[in-house]
Amino acid sequence: MSDNLGCLGRSEDEVTSGSEASESEEGGERRTPGVKEQHSHCPVDSEYYYYYYYYYYYYYCNYVNIHILIFQIIFYEDRNFQGRSYECHSECSDLTSYFRHCNSIRVESGNWILYEHPNYRGHQYFLHRGDYPNFQQWMGYNDSIRSCRVSPQHQGSFRVRIYEKEDFRGQMMDFHEDCSHVYERFRFHDIHSCQVQDGYWMFYEEPNYRGRQYYLRPGEYRRYSDWGASNPRIGSFRRVHYFN
Structure with missing residues (x-):
């Protein structure tokens, strides 16, 4: 698909102005502003050609926006969804500028992995759709959430291979x-x-899915520090299913 048709990374005003079909009279010819400039390489200089590409562009942008907004999480500074809030739709390596602390969360859609520190470091927490009125509800150790990412949808098989020693020994x-x-x-x-061969997994330090949490994506982990742990103790683990 042509790069000219992309609308990712644009502001709301830019997307709106690019998707409204206003007409102007220029040299006696009806044209859609902005479209010819994006497709000036087109060999056929006709109104039909421009309008065809305009509608193609318009529906593509709507298609992209629908898929961007499929994920939604709202962070609140105070308990019970009170105080300053911030709504997020994609992964973010540093949330520091959006809120000072986080004491409640509402997940509208998607599976989210939250991190205590920026750049996906520190304590990790897995949250799916639901309300979390205080940080104890997501087994948090404190009210610090400084980065987050979305766990991709996976509806196929799951497989993980674990080892007694480092380097798969x-x-x-x-x-x-x-x-x-x-x-x-x-x-x-x-x-x-361990080797995660299919799907996404959460490791827990204690049995019955308690204690520190570690998010693992498909790949090889030659030592426990590779999944962010400070020791090799793992008491339980489970698959990350996709929740609508």
């Missing part, structure tokens, strides 16, 4: 389902490395 085991108690299945309390 020692005892290993494959999992396709959630595991509420790692020691009962794996006979080890620690996971030193």
